[in-house]
Amino acid sequence: MTIDFSPSARSTLGIEWELALVDTDTGDLRQVAQTVLDAVAPADGTQHPTIRQELLLNTVEIVTGVCTDVPEAMADLAASTALVREVTEPLRVELMCAGTHPFGHWGSQKVTDKQRYATLIDRTQWWGRQMLIYGVHVHVGIESRDKVLPILGALLSYYPHLLSLSASSPFWDGRDTGYASNRALLFQQLPTAGLPFTTLRTWADLERYVDDMLLTGVIDDFDEVRWDLRPSPKFGTLEMRICDGVSNALELSAVAALTHCLVEKFSRMIDAGEPLPQMPSWFLAENKWRSARYGMEAIIILDEAGNEELVTDALGAVLEDVAPIADDLGCTRELMGVQEIIRTGGSAARQRVIAAASAPGDLGPVVGHLVREFHAGRPLDPS
Secondary structure (H helix, E strand, C coil), X not given: CCCCXXXXXXXXXXXXXXXXXXXXXXXXXXXXXXXXXXXXXXXXXXXXXXXXXXXXXXXEEEECCCECCHHHHHHHHHHXXXXXXXXXXXXXXXXXXXXXXXXXXXXXXXXXXXXXXXXXXXXXXXXXXXXXXXXXXXXXXXXXXXXXXXXXXXXXHHHHHHHHHHCCECEECCEECCCCEXXXXXXXXXXXXXXXXXXXXXXXXXXXXXXXXXXXXXXXXXXXXXXXXXXXXXXXXEEECCXXXXXXXXXXXXXXXXXXXXXXXXXXXXHCCCCCCCCCHHHHHHHHHHHHHHHHHCEEECXXXXXXXXXXXXXXXXXHHHHHHHHHHCCHHHHCHHHHHHHHCCHHHHHHHHHHCCCCCCCHHHHHHHHHHHHHCCCCCCC
């Protein structure tokens, strides 16, 4: 089959932020997404352009338009968030974001009444019902489809950097999983989710893959390819879906800036005829597991030679490398937020500090901390 790719202006940007709706008094999840969506819907009854429904009724997703840089995207998200809060505050509902809700039980959540979601749950059953998870997606515009898969392959080398920075799902169903990102390993249980196939090197390879998936009934359309990093043909972007939900604007802008810079870096390397970094699939899988397990304490594999380094040290080198690109893209300040994440140890570590200081089994204070970080727009000292 032919997959049309609608080229975008180079290195334009879009961000999607999935937000949990939690009760102000109990911290538990509230099933009021449809109330929010109805309240913000345009007068003609169409979907709001930047506030969207998601799989579960405890979630709304806010999305940006096509932006030129990270500051513009963050301002766009802030405007949408303010509109949502006008609706949620009278309902005594707060906004929160993390890879998982610390104590919400998956079996108590209601699925949005939409055929695509019903079909997903019917097919995936137990695993699909457990998708009580939240993520961040960053789209970066690509001007030529021939660049998309080479850049995708290169960006996979930085998978552990991005997941470690965002890891925020240590708790699941009221228990400490021992992982920094339980979401990353849970989500990959869905068909077509997880790491993309590194054997897909050209657009023709991708078309053959999608054709096979359609032929055998694995998917009904391209959107059901749920890789952690995937092309988005209708938007003309590369979509980074690696990250856990991010609890505050500073950390979100840092992750978006790093993604933005890396994609532009690899695009420039292609233009200059330089070879892009590549890693064997077994190293990529191990890096995903290490960053999910250890977060900001992960020792990651850097290259196909098998060299290793603590992720925080590796990030320092990356920041130095992409600094000139950040200056060109207008996101130097936002990129420096990576240093703040390193300083504060990441969301998973902060959540565990709060949990350790609370009554055994009581994760309500963790939710409270995440809500306060969302309000503050930056990571807060949990001590």
